[in-house]
Structures are given as C-alpha cells and as structure tokens.
Amino acid sequence: MKGITRHSGKAVLMLTDNINTDQIIPSREMKSVSKVGLADGLFANLRYLDASTGGRTPDPQFVLNKPTAKGASILIAKSNFGCGSSREHAVWALHEYGFRIIIATSYGSIFFDNCINNGILPIVLDQGTIARLTDAVNADTELVVDLQHCHLSAEHLKIKFNLNEDKRQMLLEGSNAIDLTLKHKQAIDQFLVHDKTARPWVYDLSAANSNNPTTKLHHPTCQESQS
Amino acid sequence: MTATTLFDKLLQSHQIKQFDDGSSLVLIDRVMLHERTGALALANLVADKRSIVEPAAVFCTIDHIADTSPGRPMQTRMPGGEVFIEAMRKQTTDLGLTLFDIDDPRQGIVHVIAPELGIAQPGITLVCPDSHTCTLGGLGALAWGIGSTDCEHALATKTLRVKALKQLRINLSGTQPPWLTAKDIILHLIATHSASRAVGHVIEFCGPVIESMEIEQRLTLCNMGVEMGAFTALIAPDQKTVDYVLGRPYAPANNTNEATQHWLGLATDDGAKFDSEIDMDVSALAPAVTWGTSPEHAVGIDEAIPAPIKANGDSDPTRLAALAYMDVAAGQKLTDLAIDTAYIGSCTNARLSDLRRAALILKNNKVASGVKAICVPGSTQVKTQAEAEGLDQVFMEAGFEWNESGCAMCFYAGGDSFGDQERVISSTNRNFEGRQGPGSKTHLASPETVALSAINGTISDLRLHFSNVG
Ligand code: SF4
Numbered sequence: 001m002k003g004i005t006r007h008s009g010k011a012v013l014m015l016t017d018n019i020n021t022d023q024i025i026p027s028r029e030m031k032s033v034s035k036v037g038l039a040d041g042l043f044a045n046l047r048y049l050d051a052s053t054g055g056r057t058p059d060p061q062f063v064l065n066k067p068t069a070k071g072a073s074i075l076i077a078k079s080n081f082g083c084g085s086s087r088e089h090a091v092w093a094l095h096e097y098g099f100r101i102i103i104a105t106s107y108g109s110i111f112f113d114n115c116i117n118n119g120i121l122p123i124v125l126d127q128g129t130i131a132r133l134t135d136a137v138n139a140d141t142e143l144v145v146d147l148q149h150c151h152l153s154a155e156h157l158k159i160k161f162n163l164n165e166d167k168r169q170m171l172l173e174g175s176n177a178i179d180l181t182l183k184h185k186q187a188i189d190q191f192l193v194h195d196k197t198a199r200p201w202v203y204d205l206s207a208a209n210s211n212n213p214t215t216k217l218h219h220p221t222c223q224e225s226q227s
Numbered sequence: 228m229t230a231t232t233l234f235d236k237l238l239q240s241h242q243i244k245q246f247d248d249g250s251s252l253v254l255i256d257r258v259m260l261h262e263r264t265g266a267l268a269l270a271n272l273v274a275d276k277r278s279i280v281e282p283a284a285v286f287c288t289i290d291h292i293a294d295t296s297p298g299r300p301m302q303t304r305m306p307g308g309e310v311f312i313e314a315m316r317k318q319t320t321d322l323g324l325t326l327f328d329i330d331d332p333r334q335g336i337v338h339v340i341a342p343e344l345g346i347a348q349p350g351i352t353l354v355c356p357d358s359h360t361c362t363l364g365g366l367g368a369l370a371w372g373i374g375s376t377d378c379e380h381a382l383a384t385k386t387l388r389v390k391a392l393k394q395l396r397i398n399l400s401g402t403q404p405p406w407l408t409a410k411d412i413i414l415h416l417i418a419t420h421s422a423s424r425a426v427g428h429v430i431e432f433c434g435p436v437i438e439s440m441e442i443e444q445r446l447t448l449c450n451m452g453v454e455m456g457a458f459t460a461l462i463a464p465d466q467k468t469v470d471y472v473l474g475r476p477y478a479p480a481n482n483t484n485e486a487t488q489h490w491l492g493l494a495t496d497d498g499a500k501f502d503s504e505i506d507m508d509v510s511a512l513a514p515a516v517t518w519g520t521s522p523e524h525a526v527g528i529d530e531a532i533p534a535p536i537k538a539n540g541d542s543d544p545t546r547l548a549a550l551a552y553m554d555v556a557a558g559q560k561l562t563d564l565a566i567d568t569a570y571i572g573s574c575t576n577a578r579l580s581d582l583r584r585a586a587l588i589l590k591n592n593k594v595a596s597g598v599k600a601i602c603v604p605g606s607t608q609v610k611t612q613a614e615a616e617g618l619d620q621v622f623m624e625a626g627f628e629w630n631e632s633g634c635a636m637c638f639y640a641g642g643d644s645f646g647d648q649e650r651v652i653s654s655t656n657r658n659f660e661g662r663q664g665p666g667s668k669t670h671l672a673s674p675e676t677v678a679l680s681a682i683n684g685t686i687s688d689l690r691l692h693f694s695n696v697g
Contacts (some may be wrong), residue, residue, distance in 0.1 A: 017545050023660065027638055027639060033267050034270075035375075079423050080422060110460050118376065146491045164390070166250065177380055181386055187244055188393060199350075216348055
C-alpha cells in the first residue's frame, strides 16, 4: 500500500448525514471475490438512472457526474459517513475511483478502520469547520492535506485536524497492520499460554466437532422460552 | 479495587497489550464468516501467504445469498453469486475450516446460528465481517463487526487492535406491556437519540426490563446497537444466559462450573462509571414503526410522521428526501398506509420465539388480499423446530410463504426482491433506500406488527389486536 504524506486535490461535496455503505456500493455491485473492479459500482444507485437493471446511464444531477467533479479525490460529507454494512468494498470502491481523503464530522466505526487499512485518510472535523471549508471551496479549489503536520488548507483557510498517532503512522508509511501486530508475536504467545489455563473451556473445541451435529441441535431452553 | 464495567472486564480479560493512545491489542476467541465477505477475507489471506492461527475456532456459513425458495438447490439465484459460494466451499475445504453449507442442518443466518450452536458464549471475543455481529452482545460476548482486512488480521494473528472506546449505559425501566418488543424499544431509542448517538461507544443495556427479558429478545436489542452507531452492544450474562448457552453443540462441555462462575462475574460493578447514560421508561411506549430511510426515522404507531425540521428550526434535507423516497407526508399516520408486502425474517427477528409470537397473531387469520407475505426462518434449525410445532402450518394457512433459511430479502442480493417500489413492512433492521430491492419502501417493525399488518393490509397498531383478543 502506498503511504500518504501530502495530498492535493479537488473536493466534492455530499452534504447529507448517514451516507451508508449500501449507498456507497450497492450489494449488487459486488460481483466477484475480489477487491478490484469496484469503482464502476461506486454510488451506483445515485450515479446511474438505471442502476437497478444494471444500466449505466449517468444521472446528470448526481454530484460525481457533474463535469466539475472530474478528477476529485477528496470527499466532504456530514455525520456518520459510511455507517451500515461492514462491506470493505465501500472503501475499495472509493479508493479505486480515486478518493484519498474523506472529511466528515463522524464515521461508521467499521468504515473508519477500513479506510485506514486501505490508504484512505478519514478526517474528522466539527460541523462549524466543515461549514467554513465548504463555504471556501468551489469547483476549482485545490485542497492541500498535509498528514505530516495534520493540517489541511484551501484558499486562505488553514485547518488543523487530529488523528490517532498509530493510525497516522500507518497511513504515512502505507504499512500493513498484520505485520505491525506480528511484531508482538511473543506477547501474544505468552498471553495464549496463560489464557489456556485461565479459561480452558474456551479452547475446548474438539468435543463438539467430533460429535454428530444433528443429534445435539435441539436444545431444551428453546422449548421453555415460549411466551 | 475500582468498580469496573462489563466492557472493562471483557476487554481486560483479552488485553495482550495496551498502547499509548489507549487502544489495545486483544485476543480473538472466535471468528465467524459468511460467503459474502468471508470468502474474500479467506482469499486475501491465501493471496498474502498467511495462515490461520486456530482453524478450529473459525466457523463459516452460507447465508447471505443462499436461495431461500422451498426445496432450494445448493446455489444462489443472485446473478453471478455462485462465485462467492464456490469460493467459500473451496477455501473452507483447503483450509480445514468448519462450514455449515446450504444443506447442513446447522446452516442459517450467521448471527442466528452463533448463539444457537453455542459458538457465541458469554465472556468471549468474537468477530465477523458483518456489522450485525453486535447481536451476540446479548449473551455477554464482546462481539463486533469488522471489515475484510481486519478479518484477515484476526485469522492470521488471533488478535485485533481495538481503539479506546467510550461507554454508554442504557437503563431500561418500567413495565413492559405485552405488545412491546425489544424491536420497538430499540427503534424508540434510535429515534430519540439518533442513528449516530453511539458512534465511538460501547452500549451496555441494563435495568429491570433487561433482567426480565428473554435471551432472544436481548439478541434483537443488541442486533440494532450498530444502527445507533455503536461499536457494539452488551448485556451482562445472568442465570438465564447460562441456561441458554450450556448444552449447545459448541458450548463448553467441560469446566462448566468454572465457566459459569466466570460468566456471572462479568456484570458491571456497582458504582462503575460510564461516559454517559440514557434512561428510558418503557411503560408508556407504543409499538414503533419507521416512516423513512434510516432506523432513526421511527415513531410510535399512533404518532404522526414528524415535520422535516431540525432542532434549530432549519429544514432538514435528509428527512425531506426520506419523505419523498417513501412517498409519505409529514403529519400523516402510518396506520393509514396500505402495504404491498410483509416480511418476517433476518438476524433481528426470525428466531423461534419471534415466529411463535407472530404465529399467535396469524392463527385463524388470513393475509389481506393483494398482500404478498413471506416468512424466512433465521436458521434451518429454527425452521425445523417451528415445523415440529406446526408453526409452518399456521403461517401457510394464513397465506404466508414459508421459505428456507437465509438472509434473502433482508437485503437485495439473494436473487429475490420485492417488486419495484413496493411498500414493505419488515422485521429486519435496515430501511435504507433500495435495501430490499429497487425503490423498496421498507417500514421496520416487530414481527408481531408485521403479522398484524399483513392481515389488515395496512400498517397496524398491535395494541388494538391485544385489546380485541383480551
Ligand atoms: S439478515 Fe440481513 S442484516 Fe442480518 S446478517 Fe443477513 S443481510 Fe445482514
């Protein structure tokens, strides 16, 4: 994964609350067991007039279809962006389309982590700051995001933002979270040794696996809980 | 010793390391996968040449796009969906993972079978690349939804990084009227406090209403924690939980006394501090139904649809769009709306107790003419048990389709959908635009409200039914 240190680009505005991952990429657009080939389905139901029948006729009203949105790499939204389904396809589709930075007042929690894992920087700003930003940007404004110093600038505006230090490092270096965690392998193994004596029942999976599943399926409390 | 919360105890018992920023590296006890996102996590893992630390602790099912028509084949009706199912079959075989395939008696919606099979247990950590994994908090498990990359991380390291979270306690008091279900309660909570109220939080539900609530209702309540924005939701395990869990196929068979002791010790200590609290008295709540396109667009069934105005008096474009999409008007009553379809299914409300309660309403009644009504049991086991009790007959005699288990029409991907722009009353958890098909207008409600609305052909007030039958 490529790191992000400094990014400049044009922004598009999608100023509604609760834009969910079903909207970012409809389930129907996730057609293969793959992270790629998703950009075409990004915001499909909003972007295409005939998406429901698999069509690709652009809806001229939709922000990404406006000529001025061409090449935009920054998306500005409002609260709870990326809520809903855990589908990482939402982030893959945004990334493949070209988005590198998202700005919102809050995010769906799974979506936020998915962004960090895939080299998209999710910036949190308060409502007032977003309003100032959206007032300042127009179709041609270049926004400059500096992750080294955690600020973004547009025209005469300069805005600070905060990001957890580890997440910032991950994005800066484009590092892989699994490799980072495996540096703690020794601590994990030690914990496991201890835990197996502390909670032995959690590790006792052999019994159930070897039994005939069908005989043990019905459970007495199912009958009792009739209300 | 300082008083600690249920969440603190769950976290501490799994915490391998804490980092300077307050995040923790936590041990993951169980991973569940379904074909729609799990197949991809496994494919990425294999492509990255990583291996699974504890394959026996990984459980897979085919639920999301499985065909749910009666006597179904081993495939999907979703165009192009076969690749997900085939990939799941191949990878689970190659990697030696437990798979509950379409024809397995243990098959079902991932969050329905996890408790049913005893895979979800109090005191464990469990993750699944699916946002409604929070359901399992109803048993006192720390369970949350993740993306595919984090899933690969959990498989390859048996750990995940969990950021520092805030804690929100929701205390439910009062007397729960017989028509009031966990679904109504959570819809009221989300409508009152918004779909983003719990972002960055773990919710703990507690109070007298929780203590007397059946386990399956607790699962329904926690299922929709994510619709309030929460990282996950929790309910402290009690004796009811212990009785529910023990004896199930993957529940502990040895050391059960120790396990029970551990589970019952997880409850929040008196005096433990939360970042914020919500108190709700449920005594006077009406059955809840959504009118719009977010779970926060819910009202009591006798209330009018609110005006699309923000607290500060400005017009609210999101709500305006929702009104237009749903073809409803502010001031209108939901009970005036005719429905095209009624759907009982999903990980929210398709467990055996849900079907039993809906059947009580359907018994000796008929679905209104012109209304299509569908029941999709939450798991194959739920279906089998319901049939053993004759519930299938009640549903079918009333005019419901009685289908095989799966996610099916909860979301538009199983190859089925409701007709274009149909109005659906649904026991599911999401009423997003197009969630149940192109233009689908979904009204979320309890399975009882769905059943009664199917009979009347209009969205109906369950209280009238209860007063009629006495
Ligand atoms: S039933 Fe619906 S909400 Fe639940 S896991 Fe399946 S698709 Fe998701």
